[in-house]
Amino acid sequence: MTTATNLWPQDIGETPPDRTPAVVLxxxxxxxxxxxxxxxxxxxxxxxxxGDRLRATFLLVVPALRYRxxxxxxxxAPQGYPAAVHxxxxxxxxxxxxxLMLVLSNILRSEPTxxxxxxxxxxxxxxxxxx
Amino acid sequence: VSxxxxxxxxxxxxxxxxxxxxxxxxxxxxxxxxxxxxDVLVFxxxxxxxxxxxxxxxxxxxxxxxxxxxxxxxxxxxxxxxPSSAWTxxxxxxxxxxxxxxTEGAPPLLLVAAHLPSKLHSSAESQHEDALALAQLVRSAExxxxxxxxxxxxxxxxxxxxxxxxxxxxxxxxxxxxLAREEHRTVGNERYDYFYNPMWSLLGDRSSGPPGTYFVxxxxxxxxxxxxxxQVLFRPDLLDDLPLDPVRIVTRAGEHAxxxxxxxxxxxxxxxxxxxxxxxTTHSGDTQ
Numbered sequence: 001m002t003t004a005t006n007l008w009p010q011d012i013g014e015t016p017p018d019r020t021p022a023v024v025l026x027x028x029x030x031x032x033x034x035x036x037x038x039x040x041x042x043x044x045x046x047x048x049x050x051g052d053r054l055r056a057t058f059l060l061v062v063p064a065l066r067y068r069x070x071x072x073x074x075x076x077a078p079q080g081y082p083a084a085v086h087x088x089x090x091x092x093x094x095x096x097x098x099x100l101m102l103v104l105s106n107i108l109r110s111e112p113t114x115x116x117x118x119x120x121x122x123x124x125x126x127x128x129x130x131x
Numbered sequence: 132v133s134x135x136x137x138x139x140x141x142x143x144x145x146x147x148x149x150x151x152x153x154x155x156x157x158x159x160x161x162x163x164x165x166x167x168x169x170d171v172l173v174f175x176x177x178x179x180x181x182x183x184x185x186x187x188x189x190x191x192x193x194x195x196x197x198x199x200x201x202x203x204x205x206x207x208x209x210x211x212x213x214p215s216s217a218w219t220x221x222x223x224x225x226x227x228x229x230x231x232x233x234t235e236g237a238p239p240l241l242l243v244a245a246h247l248p249s250k251l252h253s254s255a256e257s258q259h260e261d262a263l264a265l266a267q268l269v270r271s272a273e274x275x276x277x278x279x280x281x282x283x284x285x286x287x288x289x290x291x292x293x294x295x296x297x298x299x300x301x302x303x304x305x306x307x308x309x310l311a312r313e314e315h316r317t318v319g320n321e322r323y324d325y326f327y328n329p330m331w332s333l334l335g336d337r338s339s340g341p342p343g344t345y346f347v348x349x350x351x352x353x354x355x356x357x358x359x360x361x362q363v364l365f366r367p368d369l370l371d372d373l374p375l376d377p378v379r380i381v382t383r384a385g386e387h388a389x390x391x392x393x394x395x396x397x398x399x400x401x402x403x404x405x406x407x408x409x410x411x412t413t414h415s416g417d418t419q
Binding site: 045047049050055067068069070071073075084087090116119120 | 203
């Protein structure tokens, strides 16, 4: 009787699962409140996309105004990738997490995003003064 | 709300005739505001200066118009006879703005205006994505408001029969008012609320107005010529108060004919889109 050759890797089941685009977005969303003194927050809303795809929407939230702005969204396959970022300038396909991080970085550092967050922060502060 | 006017003014950056058309557009709007008791106006492809000018012209017609908070996406402009205090901006995106209007003696109304990307720059798949995003914004705004007295309107750059307008996961607009009254249906274990889309009744040349709101002649094999890219859809919660013909495509305002002698939108004199005039209750102004 022969002993079966073990083809399984030693660390099977220990490889961390791929992070979905929603998880990556949420990580960035959690950072915004600390950068705006809590005046402007970010949130991620997950929903069904086209066909079997999923969608994560990145929202800017101004609690003082009860206002939300759907800034951009990512549609993605159930396993995470390929994904596509939908922003006002167009659609940006990404094949993996580093690709998504690059597009996210471009969006979050862009002039429209900086201007939008600054405007919303000012409006939140104005609302706070008026209250 | 008596009546709402939506118009894509075609004053985008590429427009070379914007300056010469702005005055005429203002005259048309002032005329419609006065004759049809319009109290909410929403424009797409406009500029802040032109909208301010229109408000001034319309005010001379004795209906004072207030300009409202800018849309952060920069695609939509709101003006109304109601003061800004009556409006709350609930949720926006680069292509849409959801605002709740609360007026004395009337139930609140959620007005969601949108200007989705053109077919010139967007594939059918991308347009569907945009429709899904818009549907999500509508649902989110309705949750925030706590009601579904919602009117969705604008230049959707899709026809009423396209998947982005009809699909359950997208806008779920149906042509049949009685079907819409069933409020929702279940697809794949998920509940999806209907919109009633009266634009179906305005398609083709046996309708009471022009066959659509936008005309384009293409050389490709499949060409519709007329399109109803500009649409208004109503949630079932509004249907009890909705007149039989809640929407009209405006083709004439005072001395201004918005169609050429051949019956096409007069793009050189006014806009390549025709305006939509609609109401939300039977107690409102006559849109006929």
